[in-house]
Amino acid sequence: MNQLKRSPCPIACTLDLVGDRWTLLVIRDMMFFGKQRFEEFLESPEGISTNILANRLKLLEDLELIEKQPYSNHSRRMNYQLTEKGKSLRPVLKVIGIWGLKYITDTKVLKTNSLDA
Amino acid sequence: MNQLKRSPCPIACTLDLVGDRWTLLVIRDMMFFGKQRFEEFLESPEGISTNILANRLKLLEDLELIEKQPYSNHSRRMNYQLTEKGKSLRPVLKVIGIWGLKYITDTKVLKTNSLDA
DNA sequence: CGGGATCCGTCTTGATACTG
DNA sequence: CAGTATCAAGACGGATCCCG
Numbered sequence: 001m002n003q004l005k006r007s008p009c010p011i012a013c014t015l016d017l018v019g020d021r022w023t024l025l026v027i028r029d030m031m032f033f034g035k036q037r038f039e040e041f042l043e044s045p046e047g048i049s050t051n052i053l054a055n056r057l058k059l060l061e062d063l064e065l066i067e068k069q070p071y072s073n074h075s076r077r078m079n080y081q082l083t084e085k086g087k088s089l090r091p092v093l094k095v096i097g098i099w100g101l102k103y104i105t106d107t108k109v110l111k112t113n114s115l116d117a
Numbered sequence: 118m119n120q121l122k123r124s125p126c127p128i129a130c131t132l133d134l135v136g137d138r139w140t141l142l143v144i145r146d147m148m149f150f151g152k153q154r155f156e157e158f159l160e161s162p163e164g165i166s167t168n169i170l171a172n173r174l175k176l177l178e179d180l181e182l183i184e185k186q187p188y189s190n191h192s193r194r195m196n197y198q199l200t201e202k203g204k205s206l207r208p209v210l211k212v213i214g215i216w217g218l219k220y221i222t223d224t225k226v227l228k229t230n231s232l233d234a
Numbered sequence: 235c236g237g238g239a240t241c242c243g244t245c246t247t248g249a250t251a252c253t254g
Numbered sequence: 255c256a257g258t259a260t261c262a263a264g265a266c267g268g269a270t271c272c273c274g
Contacts, residue, residue, distance in 0.1 A: 007162035010217025010224035011145050011210055017221070021136055021247090028128050038256050045124035049248055054257055076254085076256060085220060093128055095212045100127025103202060104134070107127035138266090155237050166267050171238055193236060193274055 017063060018089070022048055023056050027086065028093055030066070033110075036079050037071075065089070134180060135206070139165055139173050144203065145210055147183070150227075153196050154188075182206070 007013075018024055029035040029044055041053050048056075057080060060066040065086035071077035100107050124130075135141055146152040146161055158170050165173075174197060177183040182203035188194035217224045 007227075008223055008225050009145070009162075009214075009227055010221060011149075011214045012142060012163055013221045013224050014213045014217035015138070015141060019136065019138060019141065021132065024132060024136070025129060028126070045126075046129055049250080050257065051250095051259085052248060055247095057257095078256070088220065089216065091212050092216055095208050096131045097126075097128045099206065099209055100129075100131035103205065104127060104130045106125055107130050108125050110124075110126055156235095164267090167238065168240080168268090169266065174238095193238090195237065 018065075022046075022052055023060065024089075024093060024096070026053070026056050026060065027065070027082070027089055030080065030082050031087070031090060031093060036081060038078060038080075060086070135182075139169055140177065141206075141210065141213075143170070143173050143177065144182070144199070144206055147197065147199050148204070148207060148210060153198060155195060155197075177203070 018027070025044065025046055025048070026041055029041055033044075035041055035044075038053065038057075041048060041057075042050065057066065057068070061068055063085075064083055066080050067083055069079045069081070071079045097109070101109070135144070142161065142163055142165070143158055146158055150161075152158055152161075155170065155174075158165060158174075159167065174183070174185070178185055180202075181200055183197050184200055186196045186198070188196045214226070218226070
C-alpha cells in the first residue's frame with residue numbers, strides 16, 4: 001500500500017500491501033473477533049480513527065482481501081467480510097501473535113480461542 | 118514503535134514494535150541475506166535512506182533484537198547482528214514471505230534457501 | 235571511506251468536526 | 255451509522271555535513 005520501490009521480494013511486497021500500523025489490526029478484528037461493521041472496528045482499544053478506517057477498508061477491498069455488502073436493503077449498514085484470500089492471512093496473524101505472547105510482557109489473548117487454528 | 122494506545126493484544130503489541138514500513142526489511146536483510154553493515158542495508162532495492170536506517174537500527178538495538186559491535190578496533194566499521202530474540206522473528210518473516218509468494222504475482226525468493234528454516 | 239547526524243521540503247497519517 | 259472534509263502533526267527522502 002505504501003509504494004515502496006518494487007523489488008520482487010515476497011516479504012517486501014507483502015509488507016507493502018499490509019505492513020502498516022492499521023491494516024492487519026482490521027483483519028485481526030474480523031478474523032479473531034468476528035467484527036463486521038464500521039462501528040465495531042472503531043471500538044477496538046487501539047482507537048483507529050474514522051478516516052483511516054475508511055481508507056483501510058477500501059484498500060482491503062481493492063486487494064480483494066475483504067468484501068463489502070449492504071447489511072439489508074433498508075439501512076445503510078454495511079457488512080465487511082474476509083474473502084478466502086483474506087482468510088489466508090490467518091497464519092501470518094497467528095505467528096505474529098505467538099511471537100508477541102512470548103516476547104512482550106503483559107500481552108494476552110483477549111478471547112478464548114483467538115489464536116486457535 | 119509507534120505508540121498505539123496500548124492494548125494487551127499480542128498482535129497489536131508486536132505490530133507496535135516492528136509493524137512499520139522499514140523495520141522488518143532490515144531484519145530480513147540480516148536474517149536472509151546476511152547483511153551486517155550500514156552500507157549493505159542501504160544497497161537493498163527498496164532504497165531506505167540513511168536517516169531512517171540509522172533510526173531503525175537504534176530502535177532495534179533498544180528492543181534488543183540486534184546488537185552493534187565495532188568491526189575492529191581500528192575502524193569505525195560497525196557490525197550489526199541479530200540477537201537470539203531477533204532471530205526468533207524468523208517464523209514471522211517466513212510466513213509473511215510464503216504468503217507473498219503465493220498471493221502476489223512476480224514475487225520470488227531472491228536467494229537460494231532464503232525461506233528455509 | 236564508512237557511519238552516521240542534521241536540516242528541510244514533501245508526502246502521509248491521523249484527530250476532529252461535520253454530513254447524508 | 256457510515257463515512258467525508260479539513261487541517262495539523264509526523265514520517266519520510268535526499269542533500270549535506272561531520273567525525274574518526
